[in-house]
Each structure stands twice: as structure tokens, then as C-alpha cells.
Amino acid sequence: MKRFLSLTAIVLVLMVAVIGCQQAPKVLKVAVLAPLSGPVPTFGVSTRDGALLAINEWNAKGGVLNMKITPVVEDSQCTPDPAVNAANKVINQDKVHYIVGEVCSKASIPISEIANAAKVIQISPTSTNTAVTVDKSGATKAYIFRACFIDPFQGKVGATFAFNNLKAKNAFIMFDQSNDYVKGLAEAFEATFTQLGGKIVGKESYDGAKDTDFSAILTKVKGAKPDIVYLPDYYNVVNLATKQAKAKGITAPFMGGDGWDSSDLDTKASDGGYYTNHYSPDDQRAEVQNFLKAYGAAYKDDKNNPKVPDALAALAYDATNLLLTAIKNAGADNTDKVKAAMEGISFDAVSGKITYDAQHNPVKGAVILKVTGGKVTFNSFVAP
Amino acid sequence: MPEKSDLPAAMSGISRRRRPPLAWVGNGFLIIVAVLAAYVLVSNLAKNPIEFLQNVLDGLKLGCVYALIALGYTMVYGIVKLINFAHGDVFMVGAFTSFYAVSQFNLHQWPQMLFPAIPAGISLVVGSFTVILLSMVVCTLLAITIERVAYKPLRDAPRIAALITAIGVSFFLEFFGALQFVFSPRFIPYKSPFDTTAWYIQGGIHPIVSGQSSPDNTISFSNIFLIILVASVLVQLFLQFLVRRTKIGVAMRAASFDKPTARLMGINVDRVISFTFAIGAAFAGLGGVLYAIAYASIWTQLGILPGLKAFVAAVLGGIGSLPGAFVGALIMGQAESLTMSYISTPMRDAVAFTILIIVLLVKPTGIFGEPAGEKA
Amino acid sequence: MELGYLFTTILKMALLVAWIYGLLWGLNKKEIWKKALTILLAFGVIQGAFLLQFGDYAVFSAFDQGLLYQAVTMAMVAMGLNLIYGFNGQFSLAQWGFYGIGAYCAADITYRWTNGDASGLFVLGIGVVLAALALIGVGRLLRLKRGIPVLSAFTFYLVAIIIVGFVAVFVGKELAAAVDPGFGGRGAPGALASPAAVQIVFFLSVLIAGAFAAEVSFLFGLPVLTLGSDYFGIATLGFAIVVQTMMVNSDTILPFPEMKGGRGMIGIPKLTSWIAAFAFLLMVVVIVRNFIRSSTGRATMSVREDEIAAKAMGINVAGSKLMAFVLGSFVAGIGGGVYAHYIGFLSPSTFSFLAGFNPLIIVVFGGLGSMTGSIAASFVWIFFLEGFLRVLLAQMGTDAPTWRFVLYPITLLLLMLIRPQGLMGSVEWGFLRADRIIRRLKGNDAAQKGQA
DSSP states (O other), X not given: OHHHHHHHHHHHHHHHHHHHHOOOOSEEEEEEEEOSSSSOHHHHXXXXXXXXXXHHHHHHTTOBTTBEEEEEEEEOTTSHHHHHHHHHHHHHTSOOSEEEEOSSHHHHHHHHHXXXXXXXXXXXXXXXXXXXXXXXXXXXXXXXXXXSOOHHHHHHHHHHIIIIISOOOEEEEEEETTOHHHHHHHHHHHHHHHHHTOEEEEEEEEOTTTOOOOHHHHHHHHHHOOSEEEOOSOHHHHHHHHHHHHHTTOOSOEEEOGGXXXXXXXXXXXXXXXXXXXXXXXXXXXXXXXXHHHHHHHOBOTTSOBXXXXXXXXXXXXXXXXXXXXXXXXXXXXXXXXXXXXXXXXXXXXXXXXXXXXXXXXEOOEEEEEEETTEEEEEEEEOO | OOSSOOOOTTTSGGGGSSOOTTHHHHHHHHHHHHHXXXXXXXXXXXXXXXXXXXXXXXXXXXXXXXXXXHHHHHHHHHHHOOOOTTHHHHHHHHHHHHHHHHHTTOGGGHHHHHOTTSOHHHHHHXXXXXXHHHHHHHHHHHHHHHIIIIIGGGTTSOHHHHHHHHHHHHHHHHHHHTSTTTTOSSOEEOOOSSOOOEEXXXXXXXXXXXXXXXXXXXXXXXXXXXXHHHHHHHHHHHHXXXXXXXXXXXXXXXXXXXXXXXXXXXXXXXXXXXXXHHHHHHHHHHHHHHHHHHHOEEOTTTTHHHHHHHHHHHHHHOTTOHHHHHHHHHHHHHHHHHIIIIIOSTXXXXXXXXXXXXXXXXXXXXXXXXXXXXXX | OOHHHHHHHHHHHHHHHHHHHHHHXXXXXXXXXXXXXXXXXXXXXXXXXXXXXXXTEETTOHHHHHHHHHHHHHHHXXXXXXXIIIIXXXXXXXXXXXXXXXXXXXXXXXXXXXXXXXXXXXXXXXXXXHHHXXXXXXXXXXXHSTTOOHHHHHHHHHHHHHHXXXXXXXXXXXXXXXXXXXXXXXXXEOGGGSHHHHHHHHHHHHHHHHHHHHHHHXXXXXXXXXXXXXXXXXXXXXXXXXXXXXXXXXXXXSSOGGGOGGGOBOOXXXXXXXXXXXXXXXXXXXXXXXXXXXXXXXXXXXXXXXXXXXXXXXXXXXXXXXXXXXXXXXXXXXXXXXXXXXXXXXXXXXXXXXXXXXHHHHHHHHOTTOHHHHHHHHXXXXXXXXXXXXXXXXXXXXXXXXXXXXXXXXXXXXXXXXXXTOSSTTOOOGGGOXXXXXXXXXXHHTTTTTTO
């Protein structure tokens, strides 16, 4: 027991010494919470890369408010428990005042409660669930923002486009029952489409984390003979489903949301498909082209070619830029001021000009992209 | 909570001769469930037989994929009584090996590259076989390494320690593979050594041209479906032959029956176990390649669910039994496909597992399982 | 350099293990006042650490507190599983499902209550009590005829539970409507909405959640426990997956719109405080320990050693299996209830079958058949994986966090290779230590345990 006590004492002394020696240099810490492991590591890596790119660019320009920006990257696994731990850790141990993340709503929601209580600004690049920025009584969480559309907007844009421009009258909806993003888009699409006078000829759910074989659903699609199939999932599911649909001889075009946006989208299988997105790489705006160039220079794929950013990288980049611009506008490392600056921001992001509404959702336009001939091309722009 | 609960007749050996009372209640319950399921299926068969047949075919494809993995599970389990959770990840490595062989080295075209005179068709067949062989070899080596490093030292430890190690190996392969410089965490579109084509049947067999619709109410199938079907049957026959007719097969059966005695009979049990792991992994590699060609999207966690389903299939068929694994896999495939089509898509897994539990209740060691003589 | 955090994380791990040792040691004292003093001290030490703060440096920050709550819930789940697997030899993967059932069940009660709806408490409360009575009643009736096949018994129980369920829903709704005015209107909360009432409901909800999980496990376990070990394992895995599917579809297939299906249930009041978590942990420790030391508990262990010999000794094999399974699930349900009110947000992905291996890993880590091991391993596991690795890797660059789940399995492998019997083997500390006879009995099987 004595030995144990003396050991403890030594460790304690060491610890105090180490802590005491710490000097706080002028740095601004920004936490990046991303699912680097767990079910969707690929989304986490894209998000982290996009956010770090923005931070590095700001640092190259001399930081913000004369402070160097230090990123604190944490793995939040797209799962509530680790996300809560990661958020608690960056807030309490690293004393971070700004969080960029998480990707998944189910991780962002518990983080937002912690961040809001601790008056830490959180800006989620891609969590589309309305509950991220709004609490259960309907009040806006003061310190929480997002950089993406919420579900209803994208689904609405998609449905309107399908009905008015593609003249689709019958739609079939396929959605992932366990993914709130996909489910939200599907519900919004259904509501708008039926409101416009279209008919939903079938609605089938699958489990995106588990299913790779969509034959049974596609057989139903074939039987229902829709004009369009709405599949607002991520590109990995889209690749699987569209390829199997082609093998089943289904010709109705597929349509989806920003989850489709990836250099890994199988353009051959999804040929003829449409999707709503935040921006088009064809867009000649300087923000877009500079971003594409910078991203390609910073990250290479396995063949050492410049990597093409996906929607997650673009939104993480935007979210980080929004945050840092707001800090600059606020003029101080003070979350109350930054929060006010965020609310009044008008920022030209890669995904369009962003302003915030009362619920801290960005007001921005959407573009509709078409997959043709192995390429993704710009089709039309939809104002907010 | 009753403290001295009334207990199943099977447990109290005295009443074995007499017919247990009230047995009709439980049987009636099962019969009602079975009749309901049969009603759903038959009514749908009557409604649209072609669509029904199509769903059966789709289920068959799924089942054959499970079968390829399940065989490895069941062999390893039969001998070392270990649920080798890393098996699904070996399967994943097989898929990735073939992906790199094809996309980076164009291995599927080697005959044509070396001998330009060879007809394209033969070159493709030989090349594809080379890719598959390479994947099988890589998987075999990987499995032997895993066995040596992780399982062998634990052979005399409690069985659960090896199980936890297996889970650890599985995590390791998934997340080490997900590192940027290994396989990367992305969902990668798979570059297939040959194109998949689909056909439909309507008074003959017609190919489906991509982007064109096929007539309604026809049955469609693809070349990869045929390959998977043939491969799983061949593998099944080969393993049957191996286990029943060869010397090593006899050794395997002996080792699975009683290891110490097998050792006394001069069988090198360690080598037999390594061999079992190797052969299971080789066919997992084959399965991985075929799976990747069929579904054309790979990532590092692709093995988890097929692996799990395959294991469930192996259990359903009676774990340790080769034909059991095959039949179990086919049942799992049909259960999933038909449930998805005619009962409820979201409840698919729930229904599949309910079937499993019911089958186990009726036949506690699976369909082909041997009655539990030893305490498993 | 933030090396200080690394030191403190390791130190905290060591101190927590010492804390567990102290708690169990103190509880083992004969005198009541010494036990009470130990409980007070054990509670006070941690509560004090929560409050202690040196300037900017909190000794037990919200980060550590979060880990602590997770460790406590994990300890409960692990102890339940150890009871089922370590002490009774039934390889169960359903534990995570019961944990989830408990979490959703308790969350639903308090969620409804804080939204001015007492139906959750009444329906489930009455349901749980009536179901227990019904199960006992049917059990008595069935015992009149010997040797009823298990499936028939199951059918009887099922029918009874369904009838009781309908009655509970009806009566509960009526009662809830009757007490509705007690909540008061907007701006003027009535007596039922007061914080004290909410706390009471929270405690009740956790207990009800445990009982509910236990009753579900009784129904499920009755037929399934007749299966052999690995068959049983897969059936229970199936159960966990079915439970998760139900959670994902809780707003469509099941009639619970407030659970919001795959989107996750938000707005659960965060009521878990240290005193609640500690009280429930203590309760679980006492229940489990008393069970193990009872004659039923010894029967349970004998079933693990050798079913046939146990039967020959006149032990009700199936009964003791069921007993351990139900008690283990009860404990898991309690853990779930505590967890739901700590995190305040439930998502079905938390209860996926892959995460369900965690309690199993912890139980084996700690040592099968060592309750002390399960508790200690829960703390060490969480503080290592979520605390230490996180703190360490975050300082090694922006690429390093991806390595967390590469290092974790390597650690797992090494530990299993070095100590396949787990950290504690079958050693118990203080309060949990069994009588000498049982200790000898346990020593015997060290070689073949789990082998079977």
C-alpha cells in the first residue's frame, strides 16, 4: 500500500508539473468531429479532408484574427456514444469553442445538445435532420448551425423537377429505413409529388447498412412501371441499385439527392439519372473552381491523380469557411459574438451564397445534375 | 417468476415413452404459423407465377453467395468448434485482391498481352481464372497467417478466448484495411474482369441491352448468376469428395470427432487444422471475387453481413455439415428474397431469424445436424 | 505538450479500479454501519471529484463524467451477461437487445411523463405487474400436468401475456386520463410535473424497464434455452437483430411515433445523476452477488459445469438456466434505463449487433465467472478505448484518429494471447467473493471452463 501511495504521489507531482508548464500560445482551436471509423469511414475522411483544407488555407493567409488555427480531429464513429465522448473531450479537455461536424444526424444531435449547453458553436456540414438545430419544443438551439439543406428542401426540389420538367406522373420511391437523411428526402419527395398531382406507385424500404441485393425491390419496380424512381441514398447504394436495375431491364430514370455526388458514382449504371446537389463542378464561379483546384492539389487518389471532392468534402469545406469568416467578422474569439456574426452572415461558398434563416438552416439554391454518357452535367439551377 | 419452472419433457427423461400431454398446443401454434406463411406464398404464386419465379431465382443467387462463405464457416467449426468471425473479412480481402489485380495490373488480360494471337474469349477466361486463383491464394495465405498468429496459441485456452480473438482479427482487418494507404475507406466501384450481361426469357433467350427495357412479365437472369450457381455447386461437390474420399478428408473427420484420439492415430492435427482454415479461406476468396463481380461495389466492411448471414445459414443447416451449409444458405436466400417480396421489406431480417429460431426449435441441431451427443 | 492528460487518464483508470476494490472491500464488512459508511464514502469520493476544479482544470470533467456513466451502464450489462454466460454457461448475444429494450422502455415512460402524459408509466407499470402475475399463474397451472412440451408451455404463456397486455393498455390509458389534470396547464405545472415527481418516475421507469426486459427474456428464453450452446448463441443474435429492426421501425410498424424510428428518439430528459447511477450499480451488485451465493445460484453454476451431473443431483436444469437468463436480462434492462437518461437521445444504431459484442468482450476481458472482473473491465475498457486512445491519438496529428480501431483490436489480441482467462481469471474481490467451498469448486474447472 505504501508503495502504491508513493507511486501515486510521484505521478501526481509529475502531472502537476506537466500541466503547470503548459503555456497557452495564441491559437484558435477548431474541432473536426468526423466518423473516421464505424460504419461510414469514407464519409468521415472526406469531411475531415474538406475541413482541413479550409483551415490550411486560412493558416496560409495568416490565420484568423492573428491567431493560428489548430485543428483537433476526433473520431466520432457516426454513433451517439463515441460522438458524445468526442464532443465532451474537445470541449472539456481541449477547451475548443468551435466544432465542425458530425456527418450523421444521429451523432450530430447528441453533440448539439452538449455544444449548445456549453455555448460552443457547432456547425454540422451534412446533418440534415431538423432536430440538429431545433430542440424538441421547437426552439432554435442558439449555438448550432448547419451548412447543408434540410431534408424538405431537397426532396421538394427533386419532386418539382421530376413532375414539371421530366413530366413524370408515376414515381416509385426506394429508401433506407434506417437512415434518417434518406428517409427525410423520400418523405419530402412524396409529399410534394402527390401535392403536385403525381402518383406514388410504390414505396419500398431497405436497410442501406446491410443490403446489397435489391432484386426483390427492383422486381416490384419493374411491375409498377414508374416514370421515375426516386432513390435519395448515398452513391454506394445508388451504384448497387442502378446496376441491378439495368440488369433487370428497368429503363425509368433514377433520381436522387446530394448523396449521389461522388467521383465514385458509377455513371455507367446510373446513366440517365438526375440528382439535386449544392453545386456543379462545371460551375464557373471562382469559389467552385478554386476549391476544385485546391482540393485536387492537396489530396491524391491511389493513382496519384488529383482527387475530385464529393459533396461531403465540399460541405465540410464550406462549413469551416463559414465558421472562420464568422469569427473574423465577429472580431473576437467569443462564441456569443461569433454566433451573432453567423446569423448575419452572407457568404459566397462553394455551394452557393449562404445566409441563415431563423432556425439556423442555410438559405441557398440547389442545382440539378444529370448523368449522361459517363459524365455528370449541369442541368438547371433552382433558387431557394 | 416461477422458481421451479415446469420443464420441457425432453429434459425429464422419465416421460420419454409416454406422449407428452398438451403437445398439440405447441404443434398447433407452429402449424398456424406455417399455414399463414404457405398461404402468403401460394396466393402470390397464383397471382403472378412469373414474378414469383423471378423472386425465387433472385433468392437462389443470394443463397449461392451465402453458400460459398458458409462452407468455410462450417468446415472450420466442424474441426475446431470456433466461430471464425474473421472469415467474412477474408472474403473481403479476396474481393480487394482481385480488384487490384484487375484495375492496377490488368491481370485478367495477361494471356492476350503475352500472346497477342490468342482469341479474346479464351484469354478472358484464362485471365479471369488467374485473377480468381490469385485471390484464392492470397486468402489462403492470409488465413494460415491468422491461424498461426491468433488462433493456434489459443488452442488449449477456453473456446471463448479464441472467439474474442476472432472478433479482434475481424475488427483489425476491417479498420486496418480502411486506412488510407491500405484499401482506403471508400466504397470503390469494382472493375470487373468481364462484363456482366443479362438475359430474359420469352420464347427463347434474349440479351438485355443496357438502357433498354425488357418486356414485362419475363424472367431475367445474368451470366454472373450462372457462374455463382455453378461455382457453388462445384465447390460443394469438391468439398464432399475431399472430406469423404481423400486421406486428408478422413484426417479432418477424425480430428473433428476426437482430437486426442486422432493424434494417437498418427494424424498431425495441427496441420489438418491449418489445412482446413486454408481450404475454407480459398473458397471464401472465390466467393469474394464472384460477389464483387455480381454487386460491383467493394469496401472494407463488405464481409460483415454476408459473413454473418452465411454463418446463420451454416447453423440453420446444422453446423459442421457440408450439405447442411449448402441447404441452409439456399433457405436463407429464399427466406430473404420471398419475405422482401411478399411479406414486408423492413421486417426481412426479423422474418429470416424467426424462421431460423423455429427451425432450431423443431430440430435443435439444424436441418442436417447430428443429434447433440457431445455437449457442444 | 498535453502529456498531462495522458498521465491523468491512466491515473484515473488506476484510481477507479482502486475505488472498485475499496467499495467491494468495505461492503464485505460485517457491521452495517461500516457498509453504510463505505457506500457513503464511495459515493462521496466521486461526487467530490466531479466538483473539484483547479482554475481551468477540472479533475473529473464532463468528458470523464460521460465515460463514467457509460462505464457504469456497461458494468451492469456485463454483469448480467456474466451471470448468463460466465456462471450459467449459456452463450448469449441477446444481452444487447435487452439493454436496448430497457433503454427505449424507460425513455418512453419519462418522455411521455415530461410531456404531460402519464400513460407510459401506467400502461407499462400495470402491464409489468400483471404480466408477472400472469406468468406465475400460468406456471402454476402448467405444473399440474407434468412434462408439457416447451412449445406448448410457450404458447400458453404467450396467450396469457397478450391478454394481459390488452388489459394493461386499456386500464392504463383510463388511469392516465384520470390523473391528467395533475400535470397542470402550460405555465402552471401541477404536482405531477414537479421535479420530485419526475425523479420518482425516473426511478420507477428504470425498474419497470428492467422488469419488462426480464419478462421478454422469459418468453424468449423459455423455448430457446433448450438449444445447444452455439445454436442458442445464434438464436440470441437473431433476437438482438429483430429488436434492432423493431427499433428502426418503431414509428411505422410499432405504434410509437415519439421514438421516431431510425431517426432516433430525441428529448429524453437527462435525469441520470451520479447518485442515481451509483444507486443502481450498487443495487445490481447486491442482487447479483446474493443470487450467486444463494442455493439457486450454486445450482446455476453446477449447470455450467455439467448438465447431466446437475440433473442427477436433482437440479432443475432448465429452470436454473431460465432463472439466470431472466435475471441477466433484468440487469441489462436496468442498465439500458440508466443509459437512456444519461445520453438523452436514443438511436437504433447504438443497439446494432456489432456493438453487441462489446459486453461479451468486456466479460471475457474481465474473466468469465468473475463479477469483479466484469465491473473492473467495463471501467478499464471505456477509459482505455474512449479516453486514453482518444486523448493519445488526437495529439499525434490529424491522421492518427483513424488508427483508433486498429490499435484496439491489436490490444484485444495481445491481451487474449497473454491472458486467455481474462484479467481477473475467476478471482473476486471483497463483497463478491464466494464462500470457500465454491472457490474450490471454481478452481477445479479453471482448465475446462467455457471449453465445452
